[in-house]
Amino acid sequence: MADKTSEPIAGVKDADLAEVVRGIAALPSSQEGDAERFAREVRAVVEKRAQSGWSNEGSDDVAAFVLVEYPRAVGARFGGTRVLDLIATQAPVLGRVFFLGRDASNGMVISFPTSNPAEILDWLEYNGLGECAVILVYRDQKLMVTRKAGIASEARQDSIRDTAPTATLAELLEALTFFHRTKLLIPSSCPDGVWEPGRENQYVPGPHPEKCIQRELSTVLRSWFRGVVRAEMEDSTDIGRIDVRLLRADEGPLYYWAIVELKVVKSTRNAPTGKKASSVSVGENAKAVAEGVLQAHAYRANRQADEGLLEVYDLRREKSLDMFKHRTVEKALARCNPVPTHNTRPIFGSASHAREAGYV
Amino acid sequence: MSSSGERDGAELLSDSEIGVIRRRARIIMLLDAAERVGIAPLNAARLHAFTYLADVLSPVWDLPPFDGKILKTEGGPHYPDIQQEIDRLVALGLVEVSNLRYLNRPNGGARLDCDYGLRLKSTHLSDILSALGASERGQPLDPRDKDVHAFLVDLAGALAILPNDQIERAATVDATYADTRIGDTNIVDFASWTGDAVKANLSVRAAQRFSAFLPRDSRLSPGEKLYLYASYLGKRINGR
Numbered sequence: 001m002a003d004k005t006s007e008p009i010a011g012v013k014d015a016d017l018a019e020v021v022r023g024i025a026a027l028p029s030s031q032e033g034d035a036e037r038f039a040r041e042v043r044a045v046v047e048k049r050a051q052s053g054w055s056n057e058g059s060d061d062v063a064a065f066v067l068v069e070y071p072r073a074v075g076a077r078f079g080g081t082r083v084l085d086l087i088a089t090q091a092p093v094l095g096r097v098f099f100l101g102r103d104a105s106n107g108m109v110i111s112f113p114t115s116n117p118a119e120i121l122d123w124l125e126y127n128g129l130g131e132c133a134v135i136l137v138y139r140d141q142k143l144m145v146t147r148k149a150g151i152a153s154e155a156r157q158d159s160i161r162d163t164a165p166t167a168t169l170a171e172l173l174e175a176l177t178f179f180h181r182t183k184l185l186i187p188s189s190c191p192d193g194v195w196e197p198g199r200e201n202q203y204v205p206g207p208h209p210e211k212c213i214q215r216e217l218s219t220v221l222r223s224w225f226r227g228v229v230r231a232e233m234e235d236s237t238d239i240g241r242i243d244v245r246l247l248r249a250d251e252g253p254l255y256y257w258a259i260v261e262l263k264v265v266k267s268t269r270n271a272p273t274g275k276k277a278s279s280v281s282v283g284e285n286a287k288a289v290a291e292g293v294l295q296a297h298a299y300r301a302n303r304q305a306d307e308g309l310l311e312v313y314d315l316r317r318e319k320s321l322d323m324f325k326h327r328t329v330e331k332a333l334a335r336c337n338p339v340p341t342h343n344t345r346p347i348f349g350s351a352s353h354a355r356e357a358g359y360v
Numbered sequence: 361m362s363s364s365g366e367r368d369g370a371e372l373l374s375d376s377e378i379g380v381i382r383r384r385a386r387i388i389m390l391l392d393a394a395e396r397v398g399i400a401p402l403n404a405a406r407l408h409a410f411t412y413l414a415d416v417l418s419p420v421w422d423l424p425p426f427d428g429k430i431l432k433t434e435g436g437p438h439y440p441d442i443q444q445e446i447d448r449l450v451a452l453g454l455v456e457v458s459n460l461r462y463l464n465r466p467n468g469g470a471r472l473d474c475d476y477g478l479r480l481k482s483t484h485l486s487d488i489l490s491a492l493g494a495s496e497r498g499q500p501l502d503p504r505d506k507d508v509h510a511f512l513v514d515l516a517g518a519l520a521i522l523p524n525d526q527i528e529r530a531a532t533v534d535a536t537y538a539d540t541r542i543g544d545t546n547i548v549d550f551a552s553w554t555g556d557a558v559k560a561n562l563s564v565r566a567a568q569r570f571s572a573f574l575p576r577d578s579r580l581s582p583g584e585k586l587y588l589y590a591s592y593l594g595k596r597i598n599g600r
Contacts, residue, residue, distance in 0.1 A: 012535050012566045014573075020591045021573040027591065028517065030583030071398040073480040084399075084524050103517050106398030106524075232578060247578060255575055303575070 022249040026227040032219055034102040035133040035148035038067040040223045041104035042135045043158065045086050046144060049093060050160045054139060060095025061140050062117035066124065067102060067133040074099045074129070075108020083109045094139055121151040156182075158223075167229050167248045167257055169307055169341065175224040176217075176260075176311060180345040183216055184313065186354050190347070191216045194315075196270055196277075200349040203317040204277045207270045210262055213313055214243050217262070221246065229257060242299045258307035259299045261340070263292035265323055266315040282321065289323045290332035296340035310342040319346050319357075383445040385492055386426050388485075389505075390414060391455065391478045392494045393512035397520045399527070401458055401477030404443070405436060406524075409531035412437035414515055416536050416550055417589065419557075419564045421511040421582045428551025434544050436532045446476060454482050514583045518590035522597075530593040535562035538596075566592065 008014055026044075029037055042065045049057065068074045075081075080099065083091060087105045097120065100107035114123050117136075124130055131150040138145070142160040147153045165171055184190055187200040193212035196204040206212065214233060221231035221244065230247040244260040265285040268277035292310045300308025312323060323329055323344060333339055348354040373381070390410055394400035402410065415425040430437055449455040456479040462470040478485060490498025493505030500506055519527050531537055536550050539562055554560040567585040574580070580588070 006572065007565075007569075009535060009562050009565045009569060010541075011539055012562065012569075014569075016592060016595055017566065017569055018573040020588050020595060021570050023591060024584065024588065027521070027584065027587045030514070030581050030587075070395050070478075070480055072395060072400055072477060087521075088523070101397040101517070101520075103397060103520060106520050108398075245578075247575065253573055253575075254578070 018253060022254060024254070025225065025230045025248070028103045029222050031222070031233070035067060036219055036223075038065075038100070038102045038104055038133055039135060039146045039148065040226055041087065041102075042137075042146075043144060043160075043223060044226050045093065045104055046137050047161050047164070048087070049090065050139075050142070050162050051164055052090065054094070056090050056092045057094045057139070058092070060112070061138060062112070062120075063093040063095070063137040064097040064112070064117075064120050064124075065104060065135040065137070066097065066099050066129060067104075068099045068107070068129065071099045071101055071107030075110065077127075078110045078113065080108035080110040083107055093137070125151055165225050165228050167225065167246075169258075171225075172246070172258060172307070172309070173341070173343075175221060176309075176343070176345075178224070179217055179220045180313075180347075181359075183220065184213065184345065184347050185359060186348055186351045188351065194347070195349065196272065198273050199271075199277075201353075202277070203267045203315060203349045205264065205266050205268070205270055205315050209264045209266075209313070209315065210243070213264070214262055217260070217311075218244055230254070242295075242303070245303065245305075256303040256305040258309060259296065259303055259305050260309045260311060261292050261296040261299065262311050262313065263288050264313045264315055265289060267317045282326070283328070285316070286323060286326040286328040289326070290328045293329060293332040293336060293340060293342065296342070297336040297338075300340065308338075308340040310340045312342065312344045314344050314346045315349075317349065379441075380445060382426075383442055384449055386411070387442060387446055387449060388454065388478070388488060389492055389494055389509055389512055390516075391476065392489060392492075393509070393516035395478050395480070396513050397516045399516060399520045399524060401456075401475035402527075403459075403473055403475050404446075405438075405473075405528040407446070407476055408437045408439055408442065409528040410516065410519065411439060411442055412531050412537065413519065413534060413563075414512055416534060416561060416563045417515060417567065417586060418511065419551075419561060420567050420585050420589075421507065421514075423508060423511055425551045428557075429547050429549040429553070430537075432537065432542055432544055432546055432548045436528055437537065450476075454479055454485055454488070511582075515586050518583075518586040521587065521590055522594045526594065526597050529597050530590070533593055533596040535566045536560070537563075563589070 028041055083098065084106050095112050096109050097112060098107060098109050114120055124134060133148050134151060136145045144158045144160055146156045182189060187195055191212045193206040194209045196206050218231050218233040225231065228248065232245050242259050243262045245256055246258040247254045248257040265288060266280050268279055271277035289312055296308040296310040324342065346357065391400060394402050412430055415427050418425045446455060450457055455476055457474045457476060460474040463473045464470050489495040491501045493500030494509045519530060522530055537548055542548055550561040551557045567589045570585060570588045571580055
């Protein structure tokens with residue numbers, strides 16, 4: 001039954017199905033874990049309010065969103081009231097604590113239980129909710145602080161945007177820069193697998209750093225462009241594999257708007273602690289980048305996408321050599337028309353190296 | 361196992377008793393999914409609508425429907441045998457009733473209605489949910505129930521994108537239930553006796569057909585198909 005898509009269906013208008021599909025970027029994503037999915041939806045709830053000037057809000061500044069297994073049961077413990085369709089409506093959120101399911105739209109709400117909003121994490125812990133994913137929203141600072149694995153877990157900060165994202169190359173580059181700065185720059189913010197554990201400052205990468213970066217980038221782009229662009233991971237084509245593809249719908253059907261090819265350049269290959277990591281030569285790195293250039297160009301043409309991008313993540317210890325000036329890469333660039341938009345993003349094996357390079 | 365009896369010292373359950381247990385388990389799993397996405401408690405009509413949509417859309421997740429047929433009625437899906445077990449689960453203290461009220465009937469008189477949710481304070485519920493694959497805290501009796509539970513949570517989440525009072529209406533505009541070739545008081549058979557379950561289940565065909573409107577090689581997950589189908593039902597309800 002899975003591939004039965006070709007025939008129109010009695011009583012079901014194709015035009016209706018097509019219109020629904022065009023809205024797919026605004027639906028909850030089933031490609032992430034519950035906590036990430038929750039964060040994406042809370043961001044949509046909050047930014048919807050920010051973009052309307054917080055019109056239904058009072059003087060409160062902070063809101064808390066807590067992902068719980070059973071919203072009704074948790075809310076009932078604290079005398080909460082039911083909240084429905086949080087995404088679709090403009091119900092006020094500030095000065096409130098929400099206990100919600102993973103799509104952050106339905107659940108229970110209570111007034112802030114602590115006079116000082118900063119004490120909410122302690123309150124959650126005291127009440128046995130310390131291990132729940134929690135997001136604190138600060139209107140004045142335009143800030144959303146996400147702790148995906150509970151109050152003691154790493155706090156991720158996202159800005160609350162006053163204007164809705166748009167599908168432009170400039171905005172995509174902004175999102176890619178944000179991803180690099182917040183998710184990759186230093187080991188403590190890097191996703192697992194980019195570096196070999198314990199060997200970051202020796203610049204030994206993990207076994208499959210591209211895969212880890214790709215997965216995290218897809219998540220960030222899905223959140224950044226929610227409602228505007230659908231980000232999909234990996235695509236096997238007859239000419240190779242596209243790393244990240246971005247689909248959008250304007251007036252017509254969904255189409256490939258941009259494809260993003262990822263490459264990693266590195267000083268060494270992967271090796272576990274205690275084993276010598278073998279070196280990767282400049283020529284090998286140049287070959288990888290040149291291949292990325294040609295892939296980004298070919299995939300863009302193959303998918304008739306508006307934009308083709310190549311992101312090169314530089315895990316080398318010594319980063320002074322510009323890979324795009326290497327003769328092999330220059331030859332590849334010369335074969336492309338249009339030339340893919342390309343950037344090199346340095347990733348450091350220690351925070352001090354990033355600081356020395358002027359980043360932190 | 362066609363009748364109750366004893367074999368090798370073990371008490372055997374009859375088909376009827378097994379049916380009762382299966383229906384009770386199904387209700388608990390449906391309500392658990394509704395609780396998790398924040399749409400519980402559900403009134404009776406909403407719960408029956410969810411029950412029906414879970415049956416008709418099971419193949420989207422490559423799962424067999426719990427019941428492959430339903431009597432089509434003007435008011436929307438209603439399963440008398442499920443309702444009977446809901447009431448028994450209330451008596452057993454596993455399901456709780458709230459918002460008990462009279463609803464006027466269109467032709468005079470009134471009927472009782474109420475909202476149903478899991479009685480999460482029950483000391484038995486945690487073990488039952490574990491056995492049914494609806495909890496991370498234990499192993500299910502049947503490992504496949506984990507998939508069933510994941511499907512139900514996804515479907516409940518998909519239906520939750522509709523305004524709450526539209527969930528029962530969603531079932532009445534469902535492609536299979538609303539098939540005009542099947543009149544009221546006739547059986548809607550999408551998997552029980554039909555010779556061609558693919559052809560008979562218009563809902564699944566619609567959910568699969570979304571892929572036809574994506575660019576080449578783009579794919580939808582089963583969960584995304586459910587969310588898109590729920591959006592489609594919302595569109596039909598609101599005529600947008």
